[in-house]
Amino acid sequence: MPLKSERFYKRSFVVCLVLAIVIKAVRGSFYGSNDILDIFLGSSPSFLYLFGLISLIPIVKSDIEFPAFKKLAIVCTLGALVYELEQYWTSRVFDTYDIIATVLAITAMLVIHKRKWLNT
Numbered sequence: 001m002p003l004k005s006e007r008f009y010k011r012s013f014v015v016c017l018v019l020a021i022v023i024k025a026v027r028g029s030f031y032g033s034n035d036i037l038d039i040f041l042g043s044s045p046s047f048l049y050l051f052g053l054i055s056l057i058p059i060v061k062s063d064i065e066f067p068a069f070k071k072l073a074i075v076c077t078l079g080a081l082v083y084e085l086e087q088y089w090t091s092r093v094f095d096t097y098d099i100i101a102t103v104l105a106i107t108a109m110l111v112i113h114k115r116k117w118l119n120t
Helices: 003-029 035-060 066-090 096-118
Strands: none
Touching: 003 035, 035 066, 035 096, 066 096
């Protein structure tokens, strides 16, 4: 993978991690002010954690082909979805917007990675 692409994945990981932590830390003080903001604050960590986690794959294995990357990303996503579904029975904070955010994260990363992979 070219150095430029590797920088993208490293930056994605760091930005996603920092934003997810910041949002989780401050979201309590903003809840209830706006329905759309509540959805964003509640579900964005699900998107950011998965997007950041999937960003690690090309960093750890820089010569990964797109089909192998896709399989690993799907496995990570399935793990995240199982975790989201598990919350329905254990902690009762199941949120369909978290499922949507998780699906959006893998979709966005697969589109970005495929474009980068085709351009190399």
